Amino acid sequence: MTTTIAAQPAPKVSWVSVLYIGGIHVAALAAAYWGFFSWSGLFLCLFLHWLTGGVGICLIYHRLLTHRSFAFRPKWLEYPFTMLGCMASEGGPIGWVSDHRRHHAHSDGELDVHSPNKSFFWAHMGWFMLIEEDTHHTPEYFERWCPDLYRDPVHRFIEKTFILYPLALFLALYVAGQWYGGLGMSWLIWAGFVRTVFVWHTTWLVNSATHLWGYRSHTTRDDSTNLWWVALLTYGEGWHNNHHAFQTSARHGLSWWEIDPTYITIRLMQLVGLTYNVKLPKIRPVTATNPPLVNVPTISPAKPGFGRLEEVV
Numbered sequence: 001m002t003t004t005i006a007a008q009p010a011p012k013v014s015w016v017s018v019l020y021i022g023g024i025h026v027a028a029l030a031a032a033y034w035g036f037f038s039w040s041g042l043f044l045c046l047f048l049h050w051l052t053g054g055v056g057i058c059l060i061y062h063r064l065l066t067h068r069s070f071a072f073r074p075k076w077l078e079y080p081f082t083m084l085g086c087m088a089s090e091g092g093p094i095g096w097v098s099d100h101r102r103h104h105a106h107s108d109g110e111l112d113v114h115s116p117n118k119s120f121f122w123a124h125m126g127w128f129m130l131i132e133e134d135t136h137h138t139p140e141y142f143e144r145w146c147p148d149l150y151r152d153p154v155h156r157f158i159e160k161t162f163i164l165y166p167l168a169l170f171l172a173l174y175v176a177g178q179w180y181g182g183l184g185m186s187w188l189i190w191a192g193f194v195r196t197v198f199v200w201h202t203t204w205l206v207n208s209a210t211h212l213w214g215y216r217s218h219t220t221r222d223d224s225t226n227l228w229w230v231a232l233l234t235y236g237e238g239w240h241n242n243h244h245a246f247q248t249s250a251r252h253g254l255s256w257w258e259i260d261p262t263y264i265t266i267r268l269m270q271l272v273g274l275t276y277n278v279k280l281p282k283i284r285p286v287t288a289t290n291p292p293l294v295n296v297p298t299i300s301p302a303k304p305g306f307g308r309l310e311e312v313v
Contacts, residue, residue: 009132009133011130011131011132011133012130012131012133013129013130013131014128014129014130014131017128017129018129020089021125021129021200024089024193024196024197025197027189027193028189028193028194028196028197030185030189030193031189031190031193031194036185036186036189036190037186037190038183038186038187038190040180040183040186040187041177041183041186041187041189041190041191042190044173044187044190044191044195045190045191045194045195045198046195047191048087048169048191048195049195049198049199049202050235051084052084052085052087052088052169052195052199053088053198053199053202053203053234053235054234054235054261054262054265055081055084055085055265056081056084056085056086056087056088057085057088057090057199057203058203058234058235058236058237058262059081059235059262059265059266060078060081060082060084060085061082061085061090061093061096061097061100062100062237063250063262063266064078064081065078065082065093065096065097065149066096066097066100066101067247067248068248068279069248069249069250069266069278069279070250070266070270070275070276070277070278070279071275071276071277072274072275073273073274073275073276077274079154079155079158082155082158083158083165084165086158086162086163086165086166087165087166087169088166088196088199088200088203089166089196089199089200090199090200090203091128091162092158092159092160092162093149093155093158093159093162094137094142094146094149094150094155094156094159095137095142095159097145097146097149098137098141098142098144098145098146099113099114099128099135099145101145101146102135102145103207104244104247107220107221107222107224107244108211108222108223108224109222111134113127113132113135114127114128114207114208115211116207116208116211116212116223117223120208120212123207123208123211124201124204124205124207124208125200125204127207166196169192170188170192173187173188173191173192174187174188174192202230202233202234203234203237205230205233205234205238206230206234206237206238206240209227209230209238210224210225210226210227210230210238210240210241211223211224211225211240212225213225213227214226214227214228214230214238214240214241215241216241217241217242217245217254217255218241218242218244218245219245220241220244220245222244224240224241224243224244225240225241226238226239226240226241226242226258227240231252231253231258231259231260235260235261235262235265236252236253236258236259236260236261236262236263237252237262239252239253239254239258239260240252242254242258246281248279249279249280249281250263250266250278250279250280251263251280251281254281266278
């Protein structure tokens with residue numbers, strides 16, 4: 001007797017995503033016209049790359065909402081910071097977190113939403129333009145992968161209205177630029193469109209490049225790697241193998257040379273009382289009386305007395 005495996009339905013094109021992403025890319029090409037360049041526009045582009053990408057996506061969407069590696073004091077600060085994440089144009093918080101949690105549950109497996117085992121393009125950007133049957137952002141999908149945010153009425157409101165925040169930022173940039181000195185188009189193109197494309201492709205590299213190239217400090221069941229140049233572009237997110245080994249850790253750069261600006265930002269917030277319950281790996285020395293535990297990722301190659309990392313939960 002033979003077993004027949006049902007064929008998966010072909011992915012469906014998400015025309016909203018294709019048109020929005022394509023439109024922003026086309027609009028960003030206007031930066032090639034020298035008349036739209038300004039040093040203030042370039043400065044705002046880089047600053048907002050950090051603010052919307054580094055803080056909004058890497059710190060808030062990823063380390064806070066997805067993995068709860070720290071908490072805000074007071075908690076309501078989570079909501080305006082989440083709106084900041086929406087300004088990166090990577091979707092609403094509930095959908096983003098749901099997809100990322102599913103990625104961790106099935107990393108580089110058949111059910112991973114963006115594994116480069118399918119293709120680099122798929123992992124980088126194809127997965128949210130061609131939607132597979134079981135990854136549609138339905139209430140059932142949210143309840144399965146993100147029940148904590150889905151049951152929060154404020155986060156549900158932000159999810160439903162997420163597109164308004166980047167559009168409001170675009171409008172604010174144009175109006176402020178015009179007021180500042182007739183630089184509305186410069187600020188809109190550079191700090192709006194170019195910055196958005198820059199945020200997209202740098203953060204998307206975490207899904208694609210850091211599952212293909214780089215080094216592995218820890219044994220994990222996926223192909224995650226640490227890649228210095230992705231870490232440089234994403235404020236520490238490129239230490240991805242470390243992250244997959246210790247998913248709830250607020251710190252991704254675990255060796256002294258693995259600089260992690262996002263963790264530094266969390267620590268600075270903690271110093272002024274804005275964050276607490278910051279979760280970190282801790283060192284336990286490996287000795288004859290304290291051998292490494294089974295199924296806990298270790299630093300390799302092992303050195304006597306160097307120690308191993310244990311996740312604090």
